[in-house]
Amino acid sequence: MPIFKGHSFIDNEWTLVGDDAPMPPGNAVVSKARFTAERNALAARNAPLGLILRSGETLDGLEDDLKRFSLIVLDIPKYTDGRAYSTARLLRERYEYLGELRASGDVLRDQIMFLHRVGFNSFDVTHEGTIAALRDGKIRLVRKHYQPAAREDEESAPEPRPWLRVSPRGVPGDALDMGIDGGGI
Amino acid sequence: MRVPGMSAKSKNSDLTLVATANDLRTGAVVYRARDGAWQRDISRAEIAEDKDAAADLQQRAETDLALRVADLALIPIIRDGAFVRPAALREIIRATGPTIELPSPPPRL
Amino acid sequence: MYRYDEFDHDLVRERVAEFTDQVARRLSGELTEDQFKPLRLMNGVYLQLHAYMLRIAIPYGTLSSRQMRRLAHLARTYDRDYGHFTTRQNLQFHWTKLAEVPKMLAELAEVEMHCIQTSGNCIRNVTADHFAGASADEIADPRPYAEILRQWSSLHPEFSLLPRKFKLAVIGAPKDRAAIQVHDIGLEVKRNEAGELGFAVWVGGGQGRTPMIAKKVRDFLPEADLIAYMEAILRIYNQQGRRDNKFKARIKILVHEMGEEEIKSAIEREFAAIDKSNLQLPRDAVERIERYFAPPAFDTRFNGAPAFERARETDKEFASFVARNVHPHKMPGYAIVTVSLKPIGGTPGDMTSAQMDAVADITEQYSFDEVRVSHEQNLVLPHVKLEDLPAVYARLHAADLATANYGLVTDIICCPGLDYCSLANARSIPIAQRLSERFADPVRQSDIGDLKIKISGCINACGHHHVGHIGILGVDRKGEEFYQITLGGSGDETCSIGEIVGKGFSSEGVIDAVETIVDTYLKLRESPREDFLTAYRRVGEAPFQEALYAHAA
Numbered sequence: 001m002p003i004f005k006g007h008s009f010i011d012n013e014w015t016l017v018g019d020d021a022p023m024p025p026g027n028a029v030v031s032k033a034r035f036t037a038e039r040n041a042l043a044a045r046n047a048p049l050g051l052i053l054r055s056g057e058t059l060d061g062l063e064d065d066l067k068r069f070s071l072i073v074l075d076i077p078k079y080t081d082g083r084a085y086s087t088a089r090l091l092r093e094r095y096e097y098l099g100e101l102r103a104s105g106d107v108l109r110d111q112i113m114f115l116h117r118v119g120f121n122s123f124d125v126t127h128e129g130t131i132a133a134l135r136d137g138k139i140r141l142v143r144k145h146y147q148p149a150a151r152e153d154e155e156s157a158p159e160p161r162p163w164l165r166v167s168p169r170g171v172p173g174d175a176l177d178m179g180i181d182g183g184g185i
Numbered sequence: 186m187r188v189p190g191m192s193a194k195s196k197n198s199d200l201t202l203v204a205t206a207n208d209l210r211t212g213a214v215v216y217r218a219r220d221g222a223w224q225r226d227i228s229r230a231e232i233a234e235d236k237d238a239a240a241d242l243q244q245r246a247e248t249d250l251a252l253r254v255a256d257l258a259l260i261p262i263i264r265d266g267a268f269v270r271p272a273a274l275r276e277i278i279r280a281t282g283p284t285i286e287l288p289s290p291p292p293r294l
Numbered sequence: 295m296y297r298y299d300e301f302d303h304d305l306v307r308e309r310v311a312e313f314t315d316q317v318a319r320r321l322s323g324e325l326t327e328d329q330f331k332p333l334r335l336m337n338g339v340y341l342q343l344h345a346y347m348l349r350i351a352i353p354y355g356t357l358s359s360r361q362m363r364r365l366a367h368l369a370r371t372y373d374r375d376y377g378h379f380t381t382r383q384n385l386q387f388h389w390t391k392l393a394e395v396p397k398m399l400a401e402l403a404e405v406e407m408h409c410i411q412t413s414g415n416c417i418r419n420v421t422a423d424h425f426a427g428a429s430a431d432e433i434a435d436p437r438p439y440a441e442i443l444r445q446w447s448s449l450h451p452e453f454s455l456l457p458r459k460f461k462l463a464v465i466g467a468p469k470d471r472a473a474i475q476v477h478d479i480g481l482e483v484k485r486n487e488a489g490e491l492g493f494a495v496w497v498g499g500g501q502g503r504t505p506m507i508a509k510k511v512r513d514f515l516p517e518a519d520l521i522a523y524m525e526a527i528l529r530i531y532n533q534q535g536r537r538d539n540k541f542k543a544r545i546k547i548l549v550h551e552m553g554e555e556e557i558k559s560a561i562e563r564e565f566a567a568i569d570k571s572n573l574q575l576p577r578d579a580v581e582r583i584e585r586y587f588a589p590p591a592f593d594t595r596f597n598g599a600p601a602f603e604r605a606r607e608t609d610k611e612f613a614s615f616v617a618r619n620v621h622p623h624k625m626p627g628y629a630i631v632t633v634s635l636k637p638i639g640g641t642p643g644d645m646t647s648a649q650m651d652a653v654a655d656i657t658e659q660y661s662f663d664e665v666r667v668s669h670e671q672n673l674v675l676p677h678v679k680l681e682d683l684p685a686v687y688a689r690l691h692a693a694d695l696a697t698a699n700y701g702l703v704t705d706i707i708c709c710p711g712l713d714y715c716s717l718a719n720a721r722s723i724p725i726a727q728r729l730s731e732r733f734a735d736p737v738r739q740s741d742i743g744d745l746k747i748k749i750s751g752c753i754n755a756c757g758h759h760h761v762g763h764i765g766i767l768g769v770d771r772k773g774e775e776f777y778q779i780t781l782g783g784s785g786d787e788t789c790s791i792g793e794i795v796g797k798g799f800s801s802e803g804v805i806d807a808v809e810t811i812v813d814t815y816l817k818l819r820e821s822p823r824e825d826f827l828t829a830y831r832r833v834g835e836a837p838f839q840e841a842l843y844a845h846a847a
Contacts (some may be wrong), residue, residue: 015775024315038608080330081455081531081537082453082455082456084534085453085454086529086532093569094567108329114451114452114454114455117836118451121493129324140311142305142308142449144301144308145305145449145523146445146446146449146450147446147448147450161301161445163442163445163521163573172681181345201675207341208319209320209392211391211392211393212342212344212346213344214344224495250326251326274775275343278721279343281343285724287725288375288646
């Protein structure tokens with residue numbers, strides 16, 4: 001399943017490992033339960049490690065280990081389940097997580113900007129229309145925002161109200177090739 | 186998909202059903218006729234007389250959810266001589282409009 | 295009032311373009327209804343019994359004449375020539391076509407209006423005291439904060455997929471005219487001992503299936519911390535609010551299950567952990583918003599209002615109107631005027647496009663171009679010169695908008711009910727109409743005094759029946775409409791949830807039952823000055839139960 005990262009689809013370089021399955025060599029993603037149970041053994045591995053959190057699972061107990069993960073996947077079973085958005089924002093802002101943060105599951109193009117703003121930087125998408133929209137750079141993004149989120153490094157803060165933010169061009173899926181500026185004023 | 190309306194008062198109501206929905210573009214209340222058209226007149230609706238007919242009607246009606254209608258339901262109707270009316274009050278109101286006078290007269294159509 | 299700058303205009307236009315695209319993708323079939331529904335809800339588009347319904351946001355209930363005229367135009371052009379004002383200070387059109395919504399939104403955007411977040415599991419319209427900026431009892435105007443909260447909560451990336459809807463209300467006076475204690479978050483603007491501005495914060499109020507009064511979690515939150523504190527509360531709710539059961543998904547359930555102490559400390563813990571550097575509200579930023587709500591250029595030379603006094607003496611109807619619908623203003627020589635949308639026998643909260651235009655003209659000429667919508671479905675002209683009142687009254691009268699029944703038994707609050715709403719179990723509007731007709735006699739109304747009847751057609755309580763002095767809830771009893779009565783509710787600062795009085799009534803019986811309740815009150819009140827709510831709180835439900843049920847065989 002290709003992953004959308006940056007501006008293109010790339011191969012998924014990560015293997016999702018079941019709780020009872022043997023650890024493969026190379027990049028591997030484990031559940032919170034498995035990591036908690038095998039923390040030391042997994043830390044001793046010589047390959048990149050990833051974590052997957054299911055909806056409802058929290059960062060409790062993982063705070064000191066987050067630096068170990070090159071990838072954190074937050075699963076979104078139904079796109080109306082907004083818990084991952086808080087988890088993502090905490091990862092970026094409170095825990096200063098710098099690795100890849102991936103949204104997986106029921107991800108639709110209409111959430112891409114919100115997901116991006118709370119800190120996700122890759123997307124595991126299955127919805128056909130969303131894949132097409134991302135691939136073709138055809139998402140109509142609203143780039144003006146009324147509040148800061150987790151993108152303070154890239155968003156500009158126009159005067160005069162301190163809470164306003166503007167996304168730069170080129171966030172994932174941005175309609176880069178639109179002839180008439182599609183609202184990205 | 187709505188569960189068929191409020192409890193109806195007819196003995197055979199569970200089985201005598203028509204398909205109703207709202208037109209996707211306009212929101213108007215419509216009923217599925219035998220020829221597959223969604224139209225406003227309940228007396229022209231295809232009536233399913235038994236469980237099998239109902240299942241079949243539902244299957245055919247569901248194909249219109251993508252592009253033509255929203256909020257599909259099979260609702261009990263009552264035969265009143267030559268006439269057909271919904272069994273449930275909610276569906277009567279859907280068929281005939283609000284029971285109160287609107288503040289302005291309706292527009293000339 | 296707030297005026298959009300370029301940023302606001304651009305954002306709303308971008309949003310209209312986005313939704314236009316989403317509608318197109320639905321109509322082309324690229325989006326299923328399941329995928330489209332949360333998107334259309336985020337833009338206030340419901341599918342109701344007869345048509346789509348469009349709910350237009352009226353931030354803290356404030357409108358200019360230009361906006362009111364645009365609403366009239368939309369009613370005429372796209373709907374059936376009328377609109378309905380709601381208990382959240384918004385406007386609804388009941389005959390909307392999905393295919394026309396993008397055009398309607400574009401026309402709304404031209405007058406700085408939109409439908410963003412008037413539905414869906416997100417933060418909804420921030421409501422406020424409809425007497426804000428005018429009332430004599432005001433400590434501080436709540437509307438600048440309501441505007442700041444409106445902006446912060448709009449299209450918030452973290453809080454747009456909540457377990458359920460989320461409603462905020464703000465007041466700035468000791469009198470609560472916005473029912474903050476039955477909101478998810480209620481805020482009261484106040485000053486501490488040093489004279490600094492801040493808020494008392496309530497969390498976890500709500501009506502619906504399980505009505506609850508909010509818990510006060512903070513006695514004083516400094517102004518600068520407002521946004522950070524809101525984020526703390528919303529984050530806890532987003533993470534821990536229930537998502538398995540729609541009827542247990544509001545924050546009030548979470549507050550109830552955690553308990554007052556635990557929710558308080560959870561909020562404070564999260565608030566303490568938040569890096570506030572980019573969420574602080576600097577005073578100068580607040581001041582900039584406050585300037586939009588600066589008092590209008592009042593005429594400060596008040597030497598009496600002879601035309602007003604003369605009219606009051608000679609015109610009995612005008613005098614009644616003044617006695618009921620005119621309220622004290624902080625500025626001498628001015629008054630606040632309630633425009634009742636409850637004509638006898640009418641539909642509470644409905645207004646024709648012609649009436650909207652009439653009010654727009656009056657607003658522009660006589661109220662510094664500002665009119666408000668109250669959560670009790672009336673309009674408010676906040677700044678009317680006493681001397682202009684006779685002329686204003688005449689214009690209102692000509693438009694059938696001069697019913698002198700503010701707060702009286704015929705000033706009924708009522709949801710659209712089963713005549714319109716796909717969630718309803720019973721009709722509510724005909725009940726309101728029959729009650730209104732039963733109590734039409736102005737002398738009788740005046741004798742009864744202050745009495746709020748609130749009617750909901752289903753348990754979702756959009757008619758706010760839980761906080762009615764007399765509340766009426768329509769239910770479905772074996773396919774028939776049936777009505778339960780509650781007594782003693784109140785949405786003001788003495789907030790209480792009404793108590794079910796006993797077995798319900800048929801649609802005919804409920805009218806008689808309300809009359810029995812009113813007659814019982816009249817018999818047992820200590821004096822005409824003891825209003826219904828006070829009397830009920832003194833005697834409890836027993837006398838009313840006896841009057842209603844004792845003769846039942």
